[in-house]
Amino acid sequence: MQYSWVNQQFKRIAVKKFLKHRGISHRIFTSIKHHGKLYLNHHRIVTSQPMKLGDEVAVDIPSEPADPHVVISHGKLDVVYEDQNWLVINKPAGLTSVPGPHNRHDTVVNRLKGYLLAHHSPNLRPHLITRLDMYTSGLMLIAKHRFANSLANQLINTHKIKKVYLAIIKGHLKTQHGSVKMLIGKLPNEIKRHKMINGQFAWTEYRQVKSYPKFTLIKARLHTGRTHQIRVHFTEIGHPLVGDHLYGGPMDWGIKRQALHAWYLAFPDPFTHQVRKFKANLPADMKRLLTQK
Known part of the structure; x- marks a missing residue:
């Protein structure tokens, strides 16, 4: 894939430093x-050189082969x-985002590899930008x-990146x-997170949509x-998510996983300078919960 830029800002700057301003990391x-x-x-160079105002730099970025360790x-x-450049998917509850010790064969990453191969993509190593817990459904950016x-x-x-x-x-x-603002973290060898004085700052803003009995x-x-932030x-303010077993949410109200969905x-988009906006409707299990008498 080739990208090019004209230097319209700097009187004199090294090519590498100029490209860093455009998002080309040292690794790339x-x-x-x-x-x-x-x-x-338009002349091939093999290393960073100084460039002047009005100069144009272009790069051919090599494609990424598939990770042989990903099934x-x-x-x-x-x-x-x-x-x-981008994929946005609507992940179902129950599907893990990345391979781990208990599942290396069917996760979002494994399915992405199969999808990209089937569609003859030049790049076969997708990068998850937003991840979701296994039992959280909704939108993911790749x-x-x-x-x-x-x-x-x-x-x-x-x-x-706005996530609602x-x-x-x-x-x-x-x-x-x-808003809920607090420091959260985890104890060694625990999955569960807690409010902790030495945790990381976490900030969640909320609005009520509808109240039920x-x-x-x-x-x-x-x-x-932060992991498990919502x-x-x-939970810490006394209102755990319905169906959230790990955090003590009610488990007998009609849903067996945390009632949490990445909706918006x-x-x-830095490539087109457009604002990309997406919504994913509530999945069936959360809809059923809201329609119970």
């Missing part, structure tokens, strides 16, 4: 030098959006190549709109991205 630059191509004003799965992927991954990491670092979840929590909140449907926006926050995803 090294890969370009060894396996790709680098051009300055191919041809399981279904619900693709919401795709272009040459970068289809290393350059998109580098740019997405910049979006994460500047808090430009729909959750069903036990009981009723006192305010229609509010025993529970409340809320929208929860993540301003930080689950921990609402938005980000400014």
Whole structure:
């Protein structure tokens, strides 16, 4: 894949430093030098050189081969959006995001490998930008190549990826709109997270959508991205998610997994400068819970 830029900002700057401003990491630059191509004003160069105002630099970024350690799965992927840089999928509850000790054969990553191979993609090593717990459903953003991954990491670092979840929590909140802010972390050899004085700062903003006799449907926006953040926050304020066994949520109200769904995803696409926005409707199990008498 080739990308090019004209220097319209710097009187004099090294090619490598200029490309860093455009999202080309040191690792990508090294890969370009060894396996790709680098051009300055349409002339091939093999290393970083100084460039002047008005100079053009172009790069051919080598494709990424498949990871031989990742097993191919041809399981279904619900693709919401795709272009040459991004994939957005709607993950079902029960599907793990990445291979682990207990499942190396059928995860989002395994299915992505099968999908990309079937569609003859030049890049076969997808990068998960937003991950979801196994029993959380909804939207996930995937970068289809290393350059998109580098740019997405910049979006994460500047808090430009907007994620909003729909959750069903036990009981009723006192305010229609509010925030939960606290330090959360985990003890050694535990999966569960807790409020901890030496934890990481976590911030969740919420709005009530509808109140039911025993529970409340809320929208929860993540301003930080800590593991189990929403689950921990609402447990700590006395409103665990319905169906959340790990955090003490009610398990006999009609759903057997945490009632949490990644409903909305938005980000400014650095390739097109458009804001990409996506929504995924509530899955059947959460809909059924809300329609119970």
